[in-house]
Amino acid sequence: MMCSKRRPFWLAVLLLSWSSWLPADTTPPAAAKTTSILLLLAYEPLYPAAQSLVQALSGQLRQQVKQPLQLHVEYMDSDLLNSTTYLQQFGNLLHSKQQQGERYDLAIVAGNSALQLAAQEQQRVLADTPVVFMNVSDTALIRRLLPGGNLTGVPELPFVYEFLALCRSLFADRQTLHVIVDSRSGQRDFLPLLQQATDSLGKTLQVHSLTDLSWDELASELQQLRRQPVLLLSAYQDRLQQPKAFRDAIAFLSEQSASPLWHLWPQGIGEGLTGGVVSDRDFSVQQVAAMAGQILQGTPAASLPVHWQLTPVTLADARQLARFDISASDLPAAARLLHQQNSFWQRYGWVLLLMVTASGLTGLVLFLIWSESRRRQLSDEQLRDRTRLIRNILDSIPDLIFYKDNQGVYVFCNKPFVRVMGTNPVGKTDFDVFDQQTAEFFRSKDSEAVARKNMNANEEWVHSADGRIILLETQKTPIYDRKGRHIGVFGLSRDVTDLKKAQQNLEHIAHHDALTNLPNRLLLNKKLEYALNLARRAEEHLGILYLDLDRFKDINDTIGHDIGDLLLKDVAHRLHNNIRDSDICSRLGGDEFIVVLTNVNDVQRIQEKCEQLLQLIAQPYSLQGHLLSVFASAGISVFPQHGTSVDELIRNADAALHKAKELGRNRSYQYERQLTDSIHSRMSLEQDLRSAMETRQFTLAFQPQFKLGSLQPLRAEALLRWPHPARGMISPLEFIPLAETSGMIIELGYWVLRSACQQFLFWREQGLRLEKIAVNVSPVQINSSFANTVADILQQLNFDPHWLELEVTEGLMMSGTTEVSQQIEQLRALGVEFAIDDFGTGYSSLSKLKSMPVSVLKIDQSFVRDINDDINDFEIVRAIVAMAGSLGLTVVAEGVETAAHESTLQDLGCEWMQGYYYAKPMAADEFYQCYRNTPDA
Template identity: 35%
Template structure:
């Protein structure tokens, strides 16, 4: 084709035959020529043709529903399919059938049985014919499109000046070309000046194009046309002249205006307020206007042919590092280049200007870069003013905090960052309770002072990475960005509410102020910054409705969870401060004799209604909140005191106390234990610390030293919940421990689960080999007790013997056991 070129065509061949055997034979023969499709009926084939658009059709004449003649006539009557070549296939050899096939629109005829080579050649010939026809049609279309799109008037005339062709029939060039102008004389179509010039050149024209320009007056001006005229002979043998016309009026007018433009440019450059410096392609100065002379301190005659960096000394205003002049970048990359931010120019006399603007390449009429121009101006005053205006536009005038505009921008950035890094962003909307009453009663001056004091106090309570903004009136917003914990917003809100209980001093008087805070978390509560703020506002009003002096989350479910956690932490802190923790004791037994051989101290906490809170809830919370060390210390002291009281009554009962990983890592643990023993006058050998194997493996070498330090006090060490962690036996055998406790999860199913039984058996064997005392937890049935005795584990605890008991019940239980014994 003219423009598109030849393509590697994969032909599509459609076989229409009600005999599937014929189809298989033809498919085998024709598959090397392209993709073969088939249909066993004429009616189905019509729908398939529209779908696959075949390049050739092999059509059986005799078919039950529609015979080949009817299918062929239907296709030829449809303009979409009429050009598809149809080759008839039949078992008849009568010439009449071939005649009918050709008359109905078929292009060839194949008889059965099929001769593979002849069949393949016939189909291949039709495919090639179709491809060539399509190429010719496409070439004609592309040629016509090309001629129609060229930005010139293309015409063809006979020797008498009669028109044979024009690519403009819409009157784009001349109104007289509108419509069909074929056969019209050139003098009736072109302006007189143009038609006369073309006719006068007819007798001098050869096959080589003659080029000349014709001026056509128009009103107060003129149009200029460049004409290309050559002699040619058409394929039909008609002599004629090819004439192309190009409108060069703009070029002519531009050249006429160039001189006056240059003069106007010179005057402009010398009178504008911007500095202008031009250079050649090597950065050598070729021009400077008076403003550039003043700002650089160089006269033009001195600066000519000097490097621009010698005349225009640029540095970074922050670092004072020398900057590359952007003119060189404009020369290298052939584009407009803006000056770097914070650029300053130091003049020859040492005066400093903050400057900005740009450099651009200078091109000649051929588009070639012949130099560059630098345009810049002094922005020292504008820069200072812009910074001031930007600050005023983005900050609250009273508190100098970010205002709503800046907050919105930071909210958007925070939400995008949270989404990108799978973190969270939280907005805390703070509103001063009853501020209108305070403002009206104290006066606006003191109201403003209170707002400033409030801003200062809030600012002191939050990290510098958080944004504190004032929305106006008595509303503040804290933006917590890139936080991973929802609880962090709860803790901050709680701290803010509590901090407001400290009175504010206004004119020597103290005023108590409370706040209501609404919290919304992205992405939990909102999908964007706008929704985040809207939901924080809803949550804040809910805090108002619920009595003020509090905070609320937007999400009810999340708020419920967070508030429960907050209440639990508050209750735990209160219990620790007021010494309200309870300790229950679960006795340990000799499995053979049912004698009490010790007790495990277990901490208990009650809620405000006096109901027990599960240790599974408050123990993890105490670890997360850092309260576990204080909690452990209280439990240790209570257990030692109680065990000492029993001892004084003649009940010698070793007591074991659980030690969390955080407690065990505490460098003061040995001192805490020593103090508890001394304060309660409790024998060290009756105290046992239960430490999980996971805690021991945090830093095995350090833990070994810690264990040695603890055992030197005379106390015993037990490994709690053995088998649930990931101990390395190589380290375990080095640990200085006395007791190994088998976790209840294995004991529970040891008689029902072969694997658990083997685990218990292995743990007992391991403990015996290390010379450790073995205690089984969670013993609930007599069968479990007997099984443990058979495995030579002789100590245990569990509901078979007793659940954890309070101090009074435990003492009664001990006395009863002694009486029974």
């Protein structure tokens, strides 16, 4: 980037003689084709990093190009000689070389002038040779040449903002960035970008231009700058037209400057410049070589995109950092340092390592000599210590350890053996220590272990020294010498008396209920399986009574769980004491019991016994001052009529119990096949319901609501319908309760709300402007997130809350729970209206209407149906309308099917009607077609 003010043209000729400093490959074999590549650089041969760039490219290209390679390196030195005339003359020289036989398969150009020459002389010099460029900062030139050009490459862009970020971290207290430039237009073009960047960061840009300064004047200004960020853009000649080569310029400026000099390009860093945020030259070389490889393999250069995304690298000279007292730790973690001083260890580590190794070897030899001299002295002492250690270890083990020779004489035992047995058996046999029967048992187990030639385990009951009878778990292992001859038996005995008791206790706990001590489900299954096998052999009946206390939860909630537990224990006691020993009484958990009646010849006896037990349970209980009465329900199944397996009999008894609960509790019910069919039908319908949720089988029907005297409906109620693909239309009375009990009603309800609101908006867009859309809400839906979810749906649809009316049950409004009230009030605050559906069926007091947060009452159709025939229905409707009118509530009559209904309701003051007299529920399209052009009365 540095040259003299003016060089004669012969210098260009001289530069052309600088072919590749890397010698060309030796002559390839005749069969191999040589790939010829022109490497055209805009720099002079002595330019910093010029030769390293050539070598790096050469190495990468030889990796990418597998065939023999010939590089033609040309240096332009066009930093100042970059006029159109110069480029044309340089092109003439290249053309003359081509006339002498040079041909290129690919051209790689580095620098702006090199790319300009390649573009200007491509037809004459390169003959449409594909071009890969690098180190080109003139983005306008690149973008101008790309359309229609046979080129690609990797530009070199200045990382201005990254550099300013580095300056801000190193010079946080400095607000001015000083920039050195000269008259070269290529580098001065970056001044507007620097000005824009410093302005955006609130910094000041001060330019020191050699166009206005001499070298000495610039040096004087730099000497005044103390610890200031100074950026060198270009410095080749001063206002007196005095040139300096690039190396000379950066050496002069670095020596004269009192502040570190920074650069936006890697060249010069390490030769006087302190550092900068620059592009990764290694990465660029790799990318260019990869592009060259692809092009030489047949890929058109124009099809390879220019690699605009470059990686910035912070590069710095460690010597310059130290000179200006800048710590390398202040640089980014990934910064690369040049001329970094080796540490003391790096410089002298090998000497220290050699000294340590020599010392270690000498010490090792001395240690071996000392160890050998001490080994004999310590051998006997170590043997004694080991023997003593082994003895202490064996004595510290709580188990009884012993060793007997092949004659049955004890050779060794540990202290626990002596303590438990009360004698030291060493030198004696089992017959000298134990009674005759015990000794014979021990000797038989010794012989058994020897015969098996392996460890043998057994349990032994013995009398301990303190008079207790203890259970020992003993392991006996035969011992052999090196020749395989049997020499004795090693034994280890463990006192497992307490463990055996604990196992028995755990066994009882695992099979019995902790509260009532009755058999639990696990033991019940075992006992019942055994009883079934006996019943099969004897061809007898067997009865299963599945009992459950009625409203036991109320007792826990009102009196407490302690009283509830006492009650369960008394119930268990009554059941257990009133059945035979051959029968089974078990607690499954909670307030559920199962009684198994065995050896039954007469099935009627099972029913009688069940009624007897229910009456027994119903007798009063006196528990800690509380006199309680509790009832139970029971389900009955009989073997073999109602099942032949444990699971089947219990499952069918459970189904009969649920039926007894449905019939009013405090009774028994014997299993019938219809119960299982009903359960299977319900389960099948529930599975179909889940499938319908996933496949969106549900549809909506809409029933209009009319105000008296109007032919156009002002409101509509959305009604959920399920057209089952196999069962046909399923009544909401059948699937809505199932959706509520399974929890699916929450997702289904939100789908209905969203779909109804979307349809309402569509009607309004089509000109059918209703006042409100009514949507039914299940009590199960109203939880802590109900109001927020509804609000989110309305917001997503841009739906005015005043258009929505939510219909809830009378029982929900009467519940008075805080959570329900909060959710309703939150939505009413948004403008959503609430209506009580089927009003009058919940037996609520009309006087409580004033406390209910509702705006609409919908009179149940059961009252409207007989309003002209039943005086009670007439009075109920009249009272509802009167009370609602006094409270300012809107009343909607459901089930209006005749003109007489309409007339009577009108006389009573009811203004809103809904029913088959006006219209049945219909699909959305039918609703729109029916009422889109209906004139209002």
